[in-house]
Amino acid sequence: MNYTPLPLSFYEQPTLELAQGLLGCVLVKETEEGIASGYIVETEAYLGPEDRAAHSFGNRRTKRTEIMFHEAGRVYTYLMHTHCLVNVVAAEIGVPNAILIRAVEPLEGLDLMKERRKGHPMKNWTSGPGKLTKALGITMGDYGRFYTEPPLIITEGYNPPEIAAGKRIGIDNSGEAKDYPWRFWVKGNPYVSR
Numbered sequence: 001m002n003y004t005p006l007p008l009s010f011y012e013q014p015t016l017e018l019a020q021g022l023l024g025c026v027l028v029k030e031t032e033e034g035i036a037s038g039y040i041v042e043t044e045a046y047l048g049p050e051d052r053a054a055h056s057f058g059n060r061r062t063k064r065t066e067i068m069f070h071e072a073g074r075v076y077t078y079l080m081h082t083h084c085l086v087n088v089v090a091a092e093i094g095v096p097n098a099i100l101i102r103a104v105e106p107l108e109g110l111d112l113m114k115e116r117r118k119g120h121p122m123k124n125w126t127s128g129p130g131k132l133t134k135a136l137g138i139t140m141g142d143y144g145r146f147y148t149e150p151p152l153i154i155t156e157g158y159n160p161p162e163i164a165a166g167k168r169i170g171i172d173n174s175g176e177a178k179d180y181p182w183r184f185w186v187k188g189n190p191y192v193s194r
Contacts, residue, residue, distance in 0.1 A: 001037075001108055003028050003035075003153060003155045004156070005148040005154065006025065006148070006154050008071070008073045008146070011088065011089075011147070012072055014091075015045050015090040015091055015097040016045050016182065018045075019043045019045040019182065019184050020163055022040050022088065022154070023042075023184060023185070023186050024040065024159055024186065025040050025156065026039055026040070026107060026154065027039075027086075027101060027153075027154055028153050029136040029137050029138050029142075034112055035108055035109050036108065036109030036113055036135065036136045036137060037107045037108045037109060037136070038126050038132065038136065039105040039107055039157050039186075040154075041103050041104060041105050041160075041192055042101075042102035042103035042183070042186070042191075042192045043101055043102060043184050043185075044099065044102055044168045044169070045099050045182040045183075045184075046087075046100065047097050048091070048096040052177035053171040053180075054096070055068070055098075056096030056097075061096075064078055065096060067144045069093065069094055069095075070093060071146075072088075072091060073088070073089065073146055073147050074144060074145065075087070075088070075089070075143060075146070075147060076088070076098050077139070079140065081130075083129070083133065083134075084130070084134075084139055085133065086101050086129070086133050087101065101129065101132065102128065102129045102132075102169075102193050103129070103185070103193045104136070105126070106122065106191075109136075110122075112135075113125045113135040113136070116134050117131065117134060117135050127191045138152060160187070161187075162187040163184055163186065164186075165181045165182075165183065165184050166181055166185075167179055168183045169193065
């Protein structure tokens, strides 16, 4: 497949719009073993300074969150309970917003994904933020890159027929932020995390 990265200008849209705009796009990772990719089918937006659920709440700037203060279209990876999770940096420089990629639908590199997610049925290869990074081979080494340059890129995919929105997952200790409807998914897609 010929993968042409989306231009940086794609990422220069309001965070909540970008979180929905990413649905249907293709996340592609090149590794020494080959290429693995999937359609993005679920995202969660985190709106930085005012969002209690965001790592950058109150403009918290740490070694981990530093990249969130950079240009939109960069890769923000972090570890959560030994799982690497991958985000898209959003908003203008200095405004630390990010969009978590929660689930993808496998597209290319199925043998690689099967090997990396050994013992799991295909439906469970990429149906969660820690699962998809394992299946695609995304690591902490991808931190800070641009999604416009290999080995980790986002390309055009399809326009989802219907997008659903609801509460984000796993942020129960974040006050009123736990109820914000900032999780978006391709309605009816079997790879959505829940």
